[in-house]
Amino acid sequence: MKVHRKLxxxxxxxxxxxxxxxxxxxxSASDEPxxxxxxxxxxxxxxxxxxxxxxxxxxxxNKTNGFTTQTVFDENRxxxxxxxxxxxxxxxxxxxxxxxxxxxxxxTGAGSQISELRAGHFNxxxxxxxxxxxxxxxxxxxxxxxxxxxxxxxxxTFRLTISLMGDGFVEAIDSNTLAAIAAAQPAAQRxxxxxxxxxxxxxxxxxxxxxxxxQQASLLSxxxxxxxxxxxxxxxxxxxxxxxxxxxxxxxxxxxxxxxxTDAAHPFGIDIAAFTDFMRGLxxxxxxxxxxxxxxxxxxxxxxxxIGCGVCHRETITTAPAGTVINQGAFTVPTALGDKxxxxxxxxLLHDIGTGDxxxxxxxxxxxxxxxxxxxxxxxxxxxxxxxxxxxxxxxAIQRHNNQAATAKNNFNAxxxxxxxxLINFLNSL
Numbered sequence: 001m002k003v004h005r006k007l008x009x010x011x012x013x014x015x016x017x018x019x020x021x022x023x024x025x026x027x028s029a030s031d032e033p034x035x036x037x038x039x040x041x042x043x044x045x046x047x048x049x050x051x052x053x054x055x056x057x058x059x060x061x062n063k064t065n066g067f068t069t070q071t072v073f074d075e076n077r078x079x080x081x082x083x084x085x086x087x088x089x090x091x092x093x094x095x096x097x098x099x100x101x102x103x104x105x106x107x108t109g110a111g112s113q114i115s116e117l118r119a120g121h122f123n124x125x126x127x128x129x130x131x132x133x134x135x136x137x138x139x140x141x142x143x144x145x146x147x148x149x150x151x152x153x154x155x156x157t158f159r160l161t162i163s164l165m166g167d168g169f170v171e172a173i174d175s176n177t178l179a180a181i182a183a184a185q186p187a188a189q190r191x192x193x194x195x196x197x198x199x200x201x202x203x204x205x206x207x208x209x210x211x212x213x214x215q216q217a218s219l220l221s222x223x224x225x226x227x228x229x230x231x232x233x234x235x236x237x238x239x240x241x242x243x244x245x246x247x248x249x250x251x252x253x254x255x256x257x258x259x260x261x262t263d264a265a266h267p268f269g270i271d272i273a274a275f276t277d278f279m280r281g282l283x284x285x286x287x288x289x290x291x292x293x294x295x296x297x298x299x300x301x302x303x304x305x306x307i308g309c310g311v312c313h314r315e316t317i318t319t320a321p322a323g324t325v326i327n328q329g330a331f332t333v334p335t336a337l338g339d340k341x342x343x344x345x346x347x348x349l350l351h352d353i354g355t356g357d358x359x360x361x362x363x364x365x366x367x368x369x370x371x372x373x374x375x376x377x378x379x380x381x382x383x384x385x386x387x388x389x390x391x392x393x394x395x396x397a398i399q400r401h402n403n404q405a406a407t408a409k410n411n412f413n414a415x416x417x418x419x420x421x422x423l424i425n426f427l428n429s430l
Contacts, residue, residue, distance in 0.1 A: 044320065044324060044325070045320050045324040049339050050321060051338075053318055053339050053340065053341055054340060055340070056169050056283070056284045056341060056342045057283045057284065058283055058285065058286035058287070060106050060107050060110070060286060061107070062077070062107055065168065065336055065337075066281075067168055067280045068280075073278065073281045076274045076277045076278035076281065077278055079275065079278070080098075081098060081099070081100040082098060084097050084231050085097075086254070087255070088259065089232065089233050089234065089253075089259030090141060090232055090233070091139070091231075091252070091253075092141050092244070092252040093139070093140045093145060093244050093249060094137055094139050094140070094230065094232040095137055095138050095229075095231070096114070096230050096231060098231075099226065099230075099275060102230065103163070103164055109165055110163045110164070110285070110378060111163035111378070111382060112161045113161075114161045115158040115160045115161065115388070115389050116138070117135075117136040118134040118135055118159060119150075119153040119155060119156045120134045120153055120155045120360075121152055121154060121155060122155050122358060126360075127360040127368050130150055130153045130245070131150065131246030132147070132242070132245045132247070133243070134359050135242070136148065136149055137242065150245060157357035157358065157359060158389060158390070159212050159357075159388065160386070160388060160389035162372075162374075163285065163375075163378050163381075164279050165283065165285045165377070165378055166282060166284035166377060166378075167210065167280075168280035168336075169284060169337055169340055169342045170209055170210070170342070170344065170348065171219050171326070172337040173209070173348065175193075175206055175207035177318070178347070178348055178349065181317075189311045189351070189405075189407075191350060191373065192363070192366070192367065192370055193207050193349055194207070194367065195207060195208065195217075196208040196215060196362045196363075197217075197221070197362075198327050198330060199218075199238075199268075200218065200220050200221060200237065200268055200330045201330040204329075205217075206327060208362065208363070210222045212387050213370075213372065214348075214349075214350055214362070214363065214372055218327040218330065218331065219276045219279050219280060220237070220276045220330070220331075221237065222276075223272040223275040223276045224237035224238045224269065225238060227269075227275070228240075228241070229242065233259045234260065235259070235268060235269035235272050236258050236267065237269070237272070238258075239257050241253055241257065284342055284343070284344075284377060285430075287429055287430060288380055288429045288430075291380075291429040294425065294429075296421070296422045296425045296426075297425045297429045299422040300421075300425050300429075303420075303423045303426075304426055304427075307408050307423075308408040312349070312404075312405065313345040314344070314346060315343055317342055317348075318339070319333065319337060319339065321338050322334060322335045322337075322338030323338065343377060344376070344377050345377055346372075346375035348373065348375075349372075350363065350367055350372060351373055351404045351405070352369045353401050353404055354400065354401065354402030354403040355402075356371055357369075371387045372387070374386070379430040380428050380429065385397040394428070395424065
């Protein structure tokens with residue numbers, strides 16, 4: 001680690017307690033336990049907000065949402081933006097040198113056009129990872145260990161970076177709230193809720209919500225996963241280096257693991273603690289208020305709801321009450337994140353909409369063709385859409401919706417050209 005980094009003493013990550021949002025544990029699919037679906041492994045709270053519920057702060061303004069002071073938020077952002085070097089433990093196989101490389105448009109912490117590559121093989125019954133795991137790192141510190149897609153791995157997909165804006169509020173959603181959303185959906189459109197390990201809670205299970213396959217349930221576990229999978233920096237939560245197509249990279253690794261330094265206040269890693277506090281301090285993406293106020297966008301919202309888009313792209317969710325213990329005892333929802341209405345336009349569930357990438361990660365083989373319901377907040381800052389980034393217009397993205405989303409797509413196609421255009425204007429206001 002960089003010796004000049006500040007050891008941040010101010011942190012709400014207690015000792016007993018982040019990608020890119022597409023970052024994940026890279027276990028072999030055959031080794032992954034079936035963690036169950038649509039069931040809650042713990043009781044997080046009553047779900048009753050006794051305090052006044054207020055709107056979550058919004059803005060692309062580099063200001064804290066109140067989780068930390070602005071000074072600490074800025075310090076954490078500096079760590080988030082730092083470039084890793086080989087002397088810091090970069091690689092040996094990796095994708096980027098900084099969190100900011102994947103999260104920077106229009107401000108640090110948002111999304112980007114950067115994607116990662118995954119591959120494997122479907123044997124007719126199950127998905128099998130490529131040797132070394134489905135993640136194929138794009139870079140290496142030595143050409144001799146450059147990863148590539150090997151023969152026989154016909155399942156291939158890109159994963160577009162997901163914005164981190166508002167993720168502190170998403171983490172603060174009671175798992176029972178997500179289960180209730182799934183239960184209320186029509187059977188044909190019902191989403192899947194999976195349970196995933198919370199690393200900082202001795203791998204106790206919580207409802208997944210981060211990543212295209214909902215591989216993570218807490219931002220600290222997410223940060224540790226991103227650090228090792230995207231930059232090759234190990235931590236006490238992720239102490240093992242990735243391989244190069246299944247082959248050890250130990251001969252090229254000159255920094256002892258774990259590479260993220262620790263101290264008494266940050267037992268899991270000083271850097272991943274800073275990443276986590278930065279993400280928890282991000283505001284939610286703001287609306288384009290001028291466009292949202294137009295008659296076209298307002299009609300577009302009505303069309304969006306009427307044709308069924310809102311079943312999965314849920315407009316409003318309320319976070320858990322302040323003081324609720326989440327992440328299996330590892331984090332207590334603070335006032336800055338609790339009792340907040342957020343407008344993510346997502347149900348934070350997995351669905352099969354016909355674009356499934358065929359990759360299995362934490363959710364078991366049943367999730368092979370399911371993906372995260374893309375949160376539409378901040379959509380106006382995106383030019384590439386869907387999990388793979390291969391749709392470049394809003395209309396093209398809508399036309400890719402099939403299976404559980406076919407009814408909504410067909411309803412869109414049956415509307416007048418004016419209604420369709422209004423719905424696009426509504427999406428552009430988000």
